[in-house]
Amino acid sequence: MNKVIAIVRKELWQYFFSPIAYIVLASFVLINSFVFYIVLAAMSKAASPPISPMALLFGGTFFFWLLLIVMIPVLTMRLGAEERKSGTIETLLTAPVSDFEIVIGKFLSSFLFYLLAWALTLVYVFILKSYDNVDFGPILSGYLGVILIGAFFISIGIWATMISRNQIVAAIISFSVMAIMVGMTFFSFILGSEKKELIQSIDLLAIMENFSKGVIDTRNVIYLLTGTVLFLALSVKSLEARRWQ
Amino acid sequence: MLKAQELTKLYGSKKGVENINFSVEKGEIVGFLGPNGAGKTTTMRLITGYLYPNEGDVYIEGHSIIENPSKAREFIGYLPESNPLYEDLKVKEYLEFRGRIKGLKGKKLQQKMDEVAQKTEITDVIGKLIGNCSKGYRQRIGIADALINDPPLLILDEPTQGLDPAQIYHIRELIKSLSEGHTVILSTHILSEVEAICSKVLLIHKGKIHFDGSLEEMKSALRGRTQIKVTLLCPEYKGAELLSQIHNIEKFAVEKSEEEKQCAFTIEGKEGVDVREEIFWKCFETKIPLLEIYSVKRTLEEAFLKMVSEEEENQ
Numbered sequence A: 001m002n003k004v005i006a007i008v009r010k011e012l013w014q015y016f017f018s019p020i021a022y023i024v025l026a027s028f029v030l031i032n033s034f035v036f037y038i039v040l041a042a043m044s045k046a047a048s049p050p051i052s053p054m055a056l057l058f059g060g061t062f063f064f065w066l067l068l069i070v071m072i073p074v075l076t077m078r079l080g081a082e083e084r085k086s087g088t089i090e091t092l093l094t095a096p097v098s099d100f101e102i103v104i105g106k107f108l109s110s111f112l113f114y115l116l117a118w119a120l121t122l123v124y125v126f127i128l129k130s131y132d133n134v135d136f137g138p139i140l141s142g143y144l145g146v147i148l149i150g151a152f153f154i155s156i157g158i159w160a161t162m163i164s165r166n167q168i169v170a171a172i173i174s175f176s177v178m179a180i181m182v183g184m185t186f187f188s189f190i191l192g193s194e195k196k197e198l199i200q201s202i203d204l205l206a207i208m209e210n211f212s213k214g215v216i217d218t219r220n221v222i223y224l225l226t227g228t229v230l231f232l233a234l235s236v237k238s239l240e241a242r243r244w245q
Numbered sequence B: 001m002l003k004a005q006e007l008t009k010l011y012g013s014k015k016g017v018e019n020i021n022f023s024v025e026k027g028e029i030v031g032f033l034g035p036n037g038a039g040k041t042t043t044m045r046l047i048t049g050y051l052y053p054n055e056g057d058v059y060i061e062g063h064s065i066i067e068n069p070s071k072a073r074e075f076i077g078y079l080p081e082s083n084p085l086y087e088d089l090k091v092k093e094y095l096e097f098r099g100r101i102k103g104l105k106g107k108k109l110q111q112k113m114d115e116v117a118q119k120t121e122i123t124d125v126i127g128k129l130i131g132n133c134s135k136g137y138r139q140r141i142g143i144a145d146a147l148i149n150d151p152p153l154l155i156l157d158e159p160t161q162g163l164d165p166a167q168i169y170h171i172r173e174l175i176k177s178l179s180e181g182h183t184v185i186l187s188t189h190i191l192s193e194v195e196a197i198c199s200k201v202l203l204i205h206k207g208k209i210h211f212d213g214s215l216e217e218m219k220s221a222l223r224g225r226t227q228i229k230v231t232l233l234c235p236e237y238k239g240a241e242l243l244s245q246i247h248n249i250e251k252f253a254v255e256k257s258e259e260e261k262q263c264a265f266t267i268e269g270k271e272g273v274d275v276r277e278e279i280f281w282k283c284f285e286t287k288i289p290l291l292e293i294y295s296v297k298r299t300l301e302e303a304f305l306k307m308v309s310e311e312e313e314n315q
Ligand SMILES: Nc1ncnc2c1ncn2[C@@H]1O[C@H](COP(=O)(O)OP(=O)(O)OP(=O)(O)O)[C@@H](O)[C@H]1O
Pocket: B011, B014, B015, B016, B034, B035, B036, B037, B038, B039, B040, B041, B042, B043, B081, B189
């Protein structure tokens, strides 16, 4: 565990050394503030909106998805690819630390960064509370959804960076995989009704809608967690595979 | 300490190294010597577990690097060939990170960091960004990392490459001083480096081990027999006749003589025999004036190059 923490510390340190951390945080705050402004505008209308205002922040808008599939590749792309390119992977892989510890350390560092970004949105909750009576149920489940989908996507990003030696390539791979996952919604239009059931259970838009409405469906939770574990396992495998190359 | 067994590594269909066998005992300083592309780095990557072999295995203090990698790697401090470092960390941060992933923490970590910084003389740059350090310092930082958890076995891939003569001298002195508490394996393509530091040599060429033994043994194996040159004042056929009567002469060849009425030969005696005396007495008996006689020693460098080029011809 100490070794994992050492890796997390180093990665976070390197995040804040480069401008990337600040650019990501700034655009995150900018875009979410804009969304929140719309939320407030909607609320100040006489007729109350049909959906919970915070739901817009948790997947209810195009911006949420855009942020997710751009921010996560940017956060994760450096983690493995840069070690390969600079050759430091050689010192890392020959230290007495397991491939699993390396992957978990890298994963946790970007996950913590992601959580930090989302923690900033708690400010909105407080602002909202001063306006109105807020129903905390959907907000809590919404945050749970954000955390789970973040873990899933970050694991995809980690896998992509572990198999690349170029950061941009890593970002493009993870961006593409995430874009396909998010775009799954559209397949349900194409496919016949008998397949709809299956697509719906992995339709991320529908899953986030559930979370933001306060519905915690175990199938959704299991799906996201399984996805996370799967991509982390693939990352560990890819590290091992490169030794056999 | 270390045992490498029948290591073969393929890069695609190309052979990196083939059937490498050797062992290293505690306290030895072993030099991997070979030209570019010989397979030195590949061998080091196999024994550090950075790469796994297609065949064979490596045991470090009895632990297989494939079956039990985390344990086996605890015994190793490794300086890779290009000495890759995180440019955006400070020296101190780097050592701290490396110490932690090697299992150090708290007071012990701080103490080890101070210790290796002093040993490798990097205290001046400890607060600097690695990206701003000069090559000589970077090499020391790499060595400091290799030393931080005090591993019994150090593996240094071309530790003096790209350094100026003064730095080369300092790094060599450092490695020599390390040999008191550590077993060291280093690679180089410079023969004099092996002569300066190592107690044992592995000659690697084209992915195979060509020689494995002490420095002295290598010297004599490389030099081969000493050659003797003579110049006689007589016709060529007479000189040849004289030399063929000496049984201890393995072979001789005619050289171009510079002056008329003289003849010159290059002679190789049998293993371990100095034939100069016999040649003298033979000349004395036959009353052929001996104008010149001297032995030519090949330098190690020449011998090394010769061996390498002979190998190429054989293939
Ligand atoms: N990753 C790789 N992919 C393909 N071939 C490789 C790879 N690494 C090394 N080789 C090949 O394997 C052979 C041995 O290379 P190696 O790097 O071990 O030699 P070396 O003795 O360290 O040489 P140098 O003195 O130049 O460092 C070379 O022919 C090299 O081209």
